[in-house]
Amino acid sequence: MDVSILEDLGLTAAEIKVYVTLLELGSSSAGKIIEKSRLQNSVTHRALNSLIEKGLINFVLEGRRKIYQATNPENLLQFIEEKKVRFEQILPELKQKQNFAGKKENAVIYKSFRGIKEIYTSLISTPAKEYNTFGGGKKVTYEIMGESWWKNLHTRRIANRLQARQIFDETIRKFGEELNKRPFSKVRFLPQKFAQLTETVIVGDKVGIIVFAQHPYGFLIEDHIVAESYRKQFELMWRLAKK
Secondary structure (H helix, E strand, O other): OOOHHHHHOOOOHHHHHHHHHHHHHOOEEHHHHHHHHOOOHHHHHHHHHHHHHOOOEEEEEEOOEEEEEEOOOOHHHHHHHHHHHHHHHHHHHHHHHHHHOOOOOOEEEEEHHHHHHHHHHHHHOOOOOEEEEEEOOHHHHHHHOOHHHHHHHHHHHHHOOOEEEEEEEHHHHHHHHHHHOOOOEEEEEEOHHHOOOEEEEEEOOEEEEEEOOOOOEEEEEEOHHHHHHHHHHHHHHHHHOEO
8 A cells, every 4th residue: 555645744654653553453552563663662652642632543541551543544634624724724824935035946856756746736826728749658657656656646736727738658558548438627648668767847937847756856937938849849749649
């Protein structure tokens, strides 16, 4: 099970391990949690206490012993909503600070998988006519980022009602055909030799160039001229690509 989304919500690796272990065990003492999770005693108890504070687990006393139980996983939605509300409270001040900073840089480099995810989040959140991409391939889709991550990305894009035209290679035709059936999504294909470890994304005046190397990194460029140049390249390949 891919639990990376729980990391994105701010849970530590130990908290995730303890929470998932409790879901599997049901009601349990700390000893059984330590045994199954293989975490150190002190690490487990810190995670238990922090999860209690976050409302994700609770406990009852049986004599002097605490018996822990994970709350309904749907409570994570409330946890997310609380984070959203807290963020919205400081959002105006953050935007004000950004305005004070003056003109922003036109190009920013992001490193690591977290940085790559930030690039895509920025792109699918950009008010624009279309989301255009070319590149990637089987290794990027199924091994490096994982199919579920890409599906979730497009679920969020579709929720934003952002139209997409994308060019894949034949190694990920199955994934592309499934995406073709979803709203606001059109995919065409180029031969297998088009597969690569980079993807280029054009949205409005933004261009994301993502390199899925061993230590991934990417560039997010905001420049109308650059975006139009890459868009011309995309349109040429779109005409060559096949359904």
